[in-house]
Amino acid sequence: MTETQQAPTIDEARAEAFVGQLITDFAGAASTAMTVLGDRLGLFRALTGAGPVTAADLAARTGLNPRLVTEWLHQMAVSGYLTVVDGDRFALPLEHALALSVVDSPVHVVAAGEIITGYFLSLERLETAFRGDGGLSGDEVPGCTYHGIERYFRTAYVNQLAQDWFPAVPGLVEKLEAGARVADVGCGHGYADLLIGRTWPNSRVTGFDLHAPSIATARARAIEAGSPANVAFHVADSAAINGYGPFDVVVFFDALHDLGDPVSALKAAYEALAPGGVVVAVEPWSADDWMSTIGMPITRIGYASSTALCTPGSLSQPGAHGLGTLGGPAKRLELLAGAGFSDPVLAADTGFNLVVAATKS
Secondary structure: OOOOOOOOOOOHHHHHHHHHHHHHHHHHHHHHHHHHHHHHHOHHHHHOOOOOEEHHHHHHHHOOOHHHHHHHHHHHHHOOOOEEEOOOEEEOOHHHHHHHOOOOOOOOOOOHHHHHHHHHHOHHHHHHHHHOOOOOOHHHOOHHHHHHHHHHHHHHHHHHHHHHHHHHOOOHHHHHHHOOEEEEEOOOOOHHHHHHHHHOOOOEEEEEEOOHHHHHHHHHHHHHOOOOOOEEEEEOOHHHHHHHOOEEEEEEEOOHHHOOOHHHHHHHHHHHEEEEEEEEEEEEOOOOOHHHHOOOHHHHHHHHHHHHHHHHHHHOOOOOOOOOOOOOHHHHHHHHHHOOOEEEEEEEEOOOEEEEEEEOO
8 A cells, every 4th residue: 555545444333234234144045045945844834733843743743853853943943934932842823834835825935945046056057157158058957946936936826817917918818718829938837827728718828938848847737737638838939939829818927038039039929929919928026227126125036036047048048138037117018019019018016026918919
């Protein structure tokens, strides 16, 4: 340091506050790992409705090592997930079980932990992506991520698709009730398609995804659901849907931002739709002014997803558009207009998702 340079002034209170924030975040990450463990081992399910139990009781019920179960219970208790009775009995409050173990609850979000686990498992590949072209292909993503996505988004499909998303799009429910031909681009494991087919049996749903293992899982899910005749799945990219059309409805469920070329995908959707057909894209909630969301947990999660999964996935595909998981509705509406759709609108803002839609004139 030269004589003209001055030592930087450190705001000790600010430094101390940030260390506290960082430790809190690390504690949350540690608890996430323990939450995934409890979910995988069935510990939350065993605690649901059981009332206060001892570590020995829970270990006996689950067939797990009692010493490790004891430590896990202590970690969950100090994290505020469980309550403690008389110092040695532990209980899972019903309100917490709704998020952790009640599958059809509207707040069942425990599977997000599996997605985050995938980020940690992908760290070495992500380092390579950062130092290279930015791409991380679907085949490089851990299986727990895909299964976490299926379970995590299942909650929204069960509780919002027929109740909020589709009714917000003018005329869509009527089309489905009458019998519509529906294409789902980037269908993943296909839960939404099976739900649409079951809810509106007069309609036919075809799911498309370029990730062959996901389509294999979707077909297995269809068999488990009784092999409904009005639902089918194909390994294909977004451009290929023209070969299966025409369609009355094309949907993108949390998939538009994952595509390497969303512009071409929307143009392909436009070409595949019959006149008067509707395109619907459901995307994670975000704001046009990203700075207005600083500090919000939902956008902290969203930008992590964008950095670790969605944007690298897009950059690994032809087009390498890299739209990003967030970024606000305006960008999505511009893409729809650019693909030729008339009057694109933000049909619904649930605070958790954005539903944008448009019609082929």
